[in-house]
Every structure is written in structure tokens, then in C-alpha cells.
Amino acid sequence: MRNINIGIAGLGRIGKIHLKNLSRNFQDVNVLGVMDVLEGSREIAKEFNVPNFVRTFDELLAIEGLNAVAVCSPTNTHADYVEKAARAGMDIFCEKPLDLSLTRLVEVLKVVEEAGVKLMLGFNRRFDPEFKRIRELVAAGAIGDPQIVKITSRDPGPPPVSYIQVSGGLFLDMTIHDFDMARYISGKKVKEVFAKGAVLVDKAIGEAGDIDTALITIVFEDDTMAVIDNSRKAVYGYDQRLEVFGNKGMARVDNNFPNTHELYTEKGVSGDLPLYFFLERYDVSYNQEIREFIEALRAGKDMPCGGVDGLMSLAIGLAAKKSLDGNRPVKLDEIL
Amino acid sequence: MRNINIGIAGLGRIGKIHLKNLSRNFQDVNVLGVMDVLEGSREIAKEFNVPNFVRTFDELLAIEGLNAVAVCSPTNTHADYVEKAARAGMDIFCEKPLDLSLTRLVEVLKVVEEAGVKLMLGFNRRFDPEFKRIRELVAAGAIGDPQIVKITSRDPGPPPVSYIQVSGGLFLDMTIHDFDMARYISGKKVKEVFAKGAVLVDKAIGEAGDIDTALITIVFEDDTMAVIDNSRKAVYGYDQRLEVFGNKGMARVDNNFPNTHELYTEKGVSGDLPLYFFLERYDVSYNQEIREFIEALRAGKDMPCGGVDGLMSLAIGLAAKKSLDGNRPVKLDEIL
Amino acid sequence: MRNINIGIAGLGRIGKIHLKNLSRNFQDVNVLGVMDVLEGSREIAKEFNVPNFVRTFDELLAIEGLNAVAVCSPTNTHADYVEKAARAGMDIFCEKPLDLSLTRLVEVLKVVEEAGVKLMLGFNRRFDPEFKRIRELVAAGAIGDPQIVKITSRDPGPPPVSYIQVSGGLFLDMTIHDFDMARYISGKKVKEVFAKGAVLVDKAIGEAGDIDTALITIVFEDDTMAVIDNSRKAVYGYDQRLEVFGNKGMARVDNNFPNTHELYTEKGVSGDLPLYFFLERYDVSYNQEIREFIEALRAGKDMPCGGVDGLMSLAIGLAAKKSLDGNRPVKLDEIL
């Protein structure tokens, strides 16, 4: 089996996580280069003994011996980078979303397919031990046929309005993880979406044309259902929970906490807040997703989540937008 | 203060609970008579030393000294009995729903109002220690302004199809409790309803024109939201949970269990199932609701839930039906 | 089957509970009389429509038709009353402890035996749904052979020193329940006791010759063990927990709470305190123990806990005292 010689594009928060995990956890993986537009990131490359630091994606692809890339740069670069990487014959790990335009996304996937390279999309929550365990239980038939999936997904605080303006909006930026989760957990095809939204956190978000609170009903093709509730601001921190109800039972997972302590005083019983945000909560999942990427490459197996998963989640997100705008349920057929 | 001399109409499951609680828990309450169409119920009256057992509601009202009634007979008798009782000057406790027709309900409420008697509707879950505690927390501002209310309400098994046919359907029979809970917890006015439903439990329910599984989105007048999920059959028993998310926090309550035991064996960790159904789970709430009825009568205070609460829940239920039939959100204005 | 015509001696907190439960929950039980040294208790008798109120135990026994008594008077009267009742042919329910003297206790048990009447001792915790469930699990072999029993038993606050002075001390007044629990749960014979104690709550308790905090090791005849920890003052309320570890698993129960709510705010996660004290926590168990007394009488079956259970717990308590005084483990053989 060949070694995996990988380059990483983008050293933001997520890029750094992948750099650390790729550098430290595998014997047969070499991080040959990292690319970042900021010169300041050169130090980070040095810290992890990466031999090449470059400022453009083309230079990254040109590194001798490179056979894979991890695209962790800003969303608006993903489609171009993936196309280029595919044409250069690289296997690709790409952070979600691949693109916010359905047409463009389809184009890129065609290029990837023609190139015959592997593409994995970074829906990291599939690799969270909590959600993964639920998926295993569902797959093993422990709850029978899933009838109602319930996803709670709330952030501790909204991103800056400047980010929201280019994010594609709540559904494509934040809920897209939950759309993927609904598909992953149920294993079913989405038929219809109905979305309600409101601006309850910050008026500036509304002025930027987005919402910050949402409740989305999903109907699968067999008339079973899912519901997602989102808020950009839970004062108690990151809130990531899941429940599946089926004809043979129900399974649920709760948030993760830094410890299990319970304190009893004369005032009541108390404990610590959940892990604060995605970097803390999904630390293990980031580690695990890149491991599964590497293992699938090594074994020549299908990626655990790929282009079609990105496509479906984007389509659901666009349906949700259309539903919110028209205040009516929208069939996925109207989008795809 | 006068004594409360009460008559009870109907000795089904709920009627018996009220008989027991009214007979045993108050010094100044006399159960002067009970009425049931079945002669066999005479024994029950005797067991509780009730001086009069009658077979018609008119005979019940005619009992000397009677000044209050509890209407626990089948739903289709509620409107007539409440009207008669009101005209006879009785204060009234009536099981929900008062009627399945909005027009008829409005008529009855007018009669009650003209008679100047008190009317309390038996939305017993308001008196459940779990939900009541959440209401207290919300009222005290502990979670700030409620933004998302989440209600899970699943029965252990469906009633007979014969019952379903006269029940008014899932929304008016089962979800109506949850509609009231959404209003009670949030303290807000409902603006719009969107309901999805499916037949996933038993085809015969579908053939009877009803659904057995539902997911309902409620939008309040300030654009905050609630979601209710229902199933007629949770194989693990009664599932009654509630969560409220607000701008200052989140509060939730879980099911009640017969005990707290956790058993650790080499196979895993396990515990007992939740209390099986409403008689077990809401035992305390039935006790407490009748106590609050009596206390409000004694103190001449407003009833903790009254005719308007029945009216609003019925209207939401009718909106949900219309939404389900038309697959579109329905404004409450279209109903009321 | 004959009716049970019972008299109740003593209308303190516990006496009133038994009066209420005996009056209201059974059709074939008649509370023919109550006895209390305080004239003021006559009102309570009236409230429950008890036909006879008397001031002496002899008058109680003299009530025509009486065939059972419940002894709820102060501890120092128990032995005499039980003897008298036995000689009068009454079946007897007696609050624990029967007596603080082992010699006297043995005498009384002999009288009871000779009289051929039934005697049940009020170790109410055996009837608590939590502990009962653990006993069932142990009896069913769910944890295999019990090897370590752990009992936590802490009161919300100490009784008045005046009470402590006549109570027999922590071990005979408070821990005696836990000694019985250790025997009940394990189903094993106690061989040896080692007790450590301290005065950490209130110096006045120490000055009265007692301790307020204790840690007691029990060794059963098969060398398996139990540990009990006690405090007279847990600022967060009544703390009553149990765990059993065996060669096939472990089972534990936690405290009971007024509701299950969890409140998440920016400060942390919190919930309500456990039920405050024995009247709240053991409400169900008091109800259940008197029910089992009545049912055992009706069925002519053995009492669920009897004189020998009182004897054994007293002996363990005396061994604990001796151990504390001598700072050495004490064999039960030294006591019995």
C-alpha cells in the first residue's frame, strides 16, 4: 500500500485541527505541505515540521509526490480547489459545504467523478461518538423503523454579521449539519420540507437578510418525519442533542459535559455547563473523521460521506429557504 | 364560607378518580350524589358512602343542597350537561373537551357566562408537578422570554378504532392536551399552525379517517415557536416530556419512573420503564386539579383553567386538521 | 374473612399517617378507636370519624370488637403496650424500636409468641419503592451474590437535644433503620460490627453523650460486607441512597426529587433538592407498609418484618455502640 502524502489548504481553526491530527496520528501519512494566504501561518507549518509552506493552491498541488489534499479554506474557494485537485488526480477531503450553488456543486461532482478520485465531505458530526452510537442502534434495528427524528442544534452565540452575510444563511451554514444528520440517522430520502424562522437573537441578523432561530419539519419519502430546532444563541453553550423514535423503541443522546459532578447545597443541585462549542464538543469527531478518510483511502473503500451527501443537504437547505420565504411546504422535487 | 356540595356525573376511569379525591381529601366538601347510566356503578357510590345514586343528569341536579357538579361523562354529553348545570346555578368542573364543535362550544360558554357560575376545564396536565415547575420557572423569568417550546406526547398504545371514530381525531382527542400545554407554558397567543401526520401504527386508524403519528409546528403571535410530536404507540410506555428554550436559558422535564434504580451487569446499564400511562403518571395531577378547583371555589377566585382555554385549544386543533388536510400553514384567524 | 377492627395508640406524626391510611384505603378495616394522652387529639379522631377517642391504652384495648392495634406512641411505651395488646389477643403493628433493652425486648417477644398473635415492626423503608426494587433485583439474582452493600442515610437536621437524650443514641434511633436495611437487602446474617463516630454537627449532641456523624462497617457471616454512613445534618435535605455490589453486577438507587426539572442558564445546570425529610420521602412506604400488614392479617400469612428483625437490629446497634466505645470490631456473639 502506498503512503498518503497530503497537502492542507487553509489553516483556520478547522485546518489546524486537521493538521494536528494528520501529523500526529498516523505512521503512513505525510503532511507534505500546507497552503495559507496569510504569511503568518508559516509558523504553524514549522511547528508541525511540515516541509513546504505555500501561499497558493496551485503551488500546493505542485508539491512533488502529493497524492491527497484536505480543503479547509473559506467556503467560496471549495468548488475551485476541489475541481483543480480532482483534475490533478488527488484524493480529496473537503470541509462542508462544497458550494452554496446547486448548479456549481453538480458541475464539481461531475469533474470529481470523471477524474476517478475519492471525495469525502467533512460532515464531522457523523463521527461524533454520540450520534454514531445512535446510528449503530438504528442500523441494528434496536428501535425498529424510525418514525420521528428530533434534532436540537443551538450555538452558544452568533458569528459576526459580516460572516452571516457571506454564509449562505442559517440553513446553508448551520442547519446543513442537521439536514445531513437527519439523513444519516434515518437512512431515508427526504420528500418535503417546511421551515419557520424568526429573528429573536439579534436584529442585525434580520437586517442582513437572515434569521437566527428556526424550526424545520422534514418529511421522508415514507411519510415518517424529522424536526430540527436551531438557535444562534443558547446562553448556556453549545446544545447538540438527538432522539429517534421508532416502532420498537426510542434512543436519545444528550450533550457532553466536562465532568459529571453534581453539587448539592442548601440552594439546590447543580453541575457544570455542557462543553462550550464545536471545538470542544467535536474534538473527537474531527479526529475520527480524518481517520476514517485515511482508512478508506488505504482500503480503497467508499468514503463514509461523499459528494452526494453534500448535494442532498444543500438541496434540503434550499428547500427550507424556499419554504421560509413562501410560508409553505416545499417538495425536494422542486429543487432537484 | 359555605360547604361545597358536589355531584359527579359519570363513573368511568376519570369519574372514579374524582370521586375518590373529592370524598377523601376535603373536610368541607360533600359528595351528595353520583350519576351514571350503568346500574352497576351504584356499588361504587356505596363504597364511598355517597348518599344518592341516580341514573340521569336531571336527577343529579335535583339533589337538595347541591351547589357544584363534576362532569366526567362521555364527551358528547358535556355541552348539554354544562348548560343544564349552569342554568341550575351550579359551579362546574368539566372534563376536556367541552365540545368538538366550535359553534356549540361558544353557545355553551355564553350560557355559563350569563348564569354567572364558575367553570373549570380538566386540563389535568397543568397540575402535574413536572410541567407546573416549568411554568413556575418561566413565569419567574428563569429562562427569559420563551422562544422554542418542545412537547413530546406519546401514548403506550392506541385506543380501539371504535373510540377513534367518535374521538374527533388525534388532534382533538390527544394533541388537545399539548395545545393547551403550549399555551400554558409560553403564556402566548397562537397565530399559526402547521401539522404533518401519518398512519404508522395501525392501518385501521387510517381507514377510520384518522392519523396516529403527528408533528405540529405552532407559531405564536410574536413569532416564537412550539413543536409537538405525537404517537399513538410508544412500545416503552407513556412518554410525556417538555422543554422550553428562551433567551436566558432552557428548562426541561423528563418522564416519571416507578423508581430510580440502575442495574449494572456485564451486558450494560439498565433501568425500569417510565410509568405506564396517564392513570399512573398523572395520579398526582388529577388530585391536584380537583384541589385547585375546590380552593378557587372556596376563595371565589378565577379558575386555573376555564372555558376560554377549552375554546383556544379546540381552535388550534381545528386549525391543525385544516393544515393537515390542505398541507399548508393555517392561521388561527381562519378558525376563530 | 373477618373485618379488621383496629385501634391506634398515639397520634404524633406517624400515628396520624397510619390513621389516615387505615381510615381511607381499606373497605374491610374499621378504625374503632384512637388513644392519645393529649386531649387536643380528640379533634383529629373526629375528623376521621373514629367512633372512640380515649386517653389510656387500657381503654383502647377495652373497645368492643377490637382485634388489632397500631402502636405509634413514644418509644418508652412500646414494650408495655405490645405486651398488653398481645395478652388481650390483638394482632399488633408497632413502630420501631420495640425497646432499647435487649432483655426487655426478648421478654416481650416471648409474650407475643405465647399469645399467638401477629406482630409487625414498622421498618417502613423496606416498603419504599426504591429499596424494595433493589431487594427484588437481589432476590432475583440480578447482581449475583451481594458482596458490598453501601447505605447512605443522612437527615436534614438533628432533632432537639432533649429528644436525643432519650433516643438511645444515633445507632438505636437513626442507624437502626440502616441496620435493618443491610439485613433486608443482603438477606445475610451479621457477624461483626465496627463503628466510628464523631461530633461534627453540634457540640451539644456530644455533651449529651451522643455522636452526630458515623461510619459503620458490617461484616456478614460469609465475610461479605456493608458500610453505612450517617449524618444528623445534610444541609441539602434528606439523603437516602443504597447500592449493592455483587459478583454478577451492581444495583443502586438515588434520592427522590419533587420533579425532574433541569435548568440551564449561563451560570450552570441546576435542579431542585431531594424531598426534604421522611414524611415526604417515605409517604408511599408508610402507605405500603400498613397495606402489607393488613394483607398479611387477612391472608393469615407471616408478617413482612417481625419481632426477630427488631431484635437483630437492636443487637447490631448495641454492637455498634460497644465498638465505638472500645474502638474495636465487635462480634454480634458478644451481644446476643
Added chain:
Amino acid sequence: MRNINIGIAGLGRIGKIHLKNLSRNFQDVNVLGVMDVLEGSREIAKEFNVPNFVRTFDELLAIEGLNAVAVCSPTNTHADYVEKAARAGMDIFCEKPLDLSLTRLVEVLKVVEEAGVKLMLGFNRRFDPEFKRIRELVAAGAIGDPQIVKITSRDPGPPPVSYIQVSGGLFLDMTIHDFDMARYISGKKVKEVFAKGAVLVDKAIGEAGDIDTALITIVFEDDTMAVIDNSRKAVYGYDQRLEVFGNKGMARVDNNFPNTHELYTEKGVSGDLPLYFFLERYDVSYNQEIREFIEALRAGKDMPCGGVDGLMSLAIGLAAKKSLDGNRPVKLDEIL
């Protein structure tokens, strides 16, 4: 600030953990060499790019530039290695126990003191996020003055009898962690120990002169108490819990689980077992303890646990042995 150039002695399970953590988590730490008696460990050294692999401790100490060692070799080598390292001027991290003989331990500590080097003992549980949080709460006064400390510590299965024979016995091999925990959590000086033990898991352990189940009472100098219960075999896996009761409250931590899932089926509610054993449960604590060692070295601060902690735990263990043999409480004064 100088770089830390460390050598690791012993590449067993724990040695490998420290090698991984020291290699990967620090920029200014260089693992210059590893020593192991087994030639096969050379591969491991290579995997982590350690420049020197040697077979004797003297060779390890001789590596140019070395200024610290981590002693992870078998217990019977600890004392000699620490002495040698101290004399060579190395700062030292040493796995517990330093030695099983009190006399020898005192000797070694004297050498360390005279050499003026730092010594940290690997009581890794102090760095577990659960126990650390409890210590923080106690230190912050959240529960007031600790009165009863309760430690549960059970292994999933016993080690081979061959290991038990050289382990120093249950108290010095297994409970020694709990003795340290009792001191760490309470912050108090131990006065007296009473230990009961039994052979309930495997007769062969008894034949080897050891016990496999124990219940140990500790009395601190202010008469507050701790209790530890141990078993060599909990069929449900590693059981590591802690509770502290004080005059202002109680705090407790539970086991750690691989996920939070709850599965509700018609048979009951179930979840996964706790993390299986120390490698899983204490993964974070091993990481954290070596981090605190490095940080204390960098800052020139006191070690978070040092020689005196090893001395005290050994003394308590020897007192427990004496107590078990004599079936009597033993004052720590008799040992030290």
C-alpha cells in the same frame, strides 16, 4: 528557559502512554532516549523518532544533554532508578509506587532531597477531570468542611496471580491510589485506619496471601472520615466514583461512559457500560499529569504530587495491612 530533554525508562503500557504524550504535545520537550530491557521495544522508539534506544538505565542517564527522566519500569526498579537519576542531577517523574518498603522509600527521598532535583509521583487520578473538579469545589469551600469522603474503586478483573504475588498486595497495589485520593480530596492528615478484606473473587488470590475485596475506614486527625471500597472484579467494568460530604453540601462524580445514549424498548431503558479500564478512563489524566510535570519544571514550581505523597500513601497502606491482619484499627503513628 531551557528545553526539557527527557529519557523514558520502561515501555510497558504506561511507558508508551508517556512516550506518546511527551513526544506529541510539547514544543520544548525532546524525548532524547528510551530504555527497555526488551529488544522488541526498539521499534516503538523508532515509531516516535526517538534518537536513542538503550537497554540499561545507566546508558539512558548517559545520553548527552539529558536533564529529566520518566521512570515507568517495573516497581522493583523504581527506587534504584530514582536514586541514580537524582544523583545524576535529573528531574524525575516516577510511576507509583516508589517502593513498597517504607525504610527504602525514606532513603530514596533523602537522596532526592540532597540532590536538589524535582520528583513527581504518578498518582494520575489527581489529574482526572472528575476528581480534579471535586478537589476544586472542596478547595473553594463549596461543600464546607469535608466530613465524609466516599471512594468506590473496582477493577474489571484481577491481574494474574503471578503479578499479585509481587504487587505488594491489594492495599499497596490498588488501594494506594484511593489512599492518595482520600488525602488529596480532603486535604487532611490521616490518623487511623481500619480495614476489612475478603477473598470473594478468586480463591487463588487468597492462596497467594492476598485479598480481592476490601472495605477500609480512614479517620483523619480532626475525626472526619473516609471510606474506600475495592473489588478486583466488577463484571460491568471499571468503577471509579467519589463523593464528599461536608457541612455545607455534598459533591459527587460518577463513572465516565463512551456515550450518553439511552435506549427505551418494551423491555426497559438501557445504556452502554462505563469505560472499560484505566487506559480508557484515565487517558486524559495521563495526558494531564505529564503536562503538569512539564509545566512545573518549566516554571520551577513545586510538583503537584511528590515524594511525601508516596510516603503517606504507603504508610496508610501498611497500616491497612496491619489492621487487616490484627482485625483492629491501626494508628498511622504505629507505622511512621
